[in-house]
Amino acid sequence: YTGCTKGKYARKHNSWVSFGNVPSSANKRFSSFPSDFTKLPDVAFVTPDLCSDMHDCPVDTGDKWLKKNLDAYAQWAKTHNSLLIVNFDEDSGTSVNQIFTTFVGAHVKPGSYSESINHYSILRTIEAAFGLPGIANAANKPPITSVWQ
Numbered sequence: 001y002t003g004c005t006k007g008k009y010a011r012k013h014n015s016w017v018s019f020g021n022v023p024s025s026a027n028k029r030f031s032s033f034p035s036d037f038t039k040l041p042d043v044a045f046v047t048p049d050l051c052s053d054m055h056d057c058p059v060d061t062g063d064k065w066l067k068k069n070l071d072a073y074a075q076w077a078k079t080h081n082s083l084l085i086v087n088f089d090e091d092s093g094t095s096v097n098q099i100f101t102t103f104v105g106a107h108v109k110p111g112s113y114s115e116s117i118n119h120y121s122i123l124r125t126i127e128a129a130f131g132l133p134g135i136a137n138a139a140n141k142p143p144i145t146s147v148w149q
Helices: 059-077 119-129 136-140
Strands: 083-087 101-105
Touching: 059 083, 059 101, 083 119, 119 136
Parallel strands: none
Antiparallel strands: 083 101
């Protein structure tokens, strides 16, 4: 769906729809997320609806959605050369603008870190992993380095 919103789906949270060089066939419903995680592409984004991402519903709703839909992949990523990044797009409206971000994977060092992380540094980290230059505002950010073993 490429319109603005449909039910609890907000296209603005699915940024790949806006990229002209990403074929529309790459934009799939979550129901096609494979249970055989080796079938995933090198980079995949999962964008929950406005209830499951906790924007319009309680935190418990999002927690349950995440556990039900991505825990199996998170456990698999820990024993394979794979990475799950969960990143929220907004905070409680404070000037500090702290958002929750977690990395789960085989090469992630568990813990909490003081390194500043935002959407641009996450994008820059993904770009660096593939040897790509940074684009737009990500080009001005260093990749995240403190989380790796």
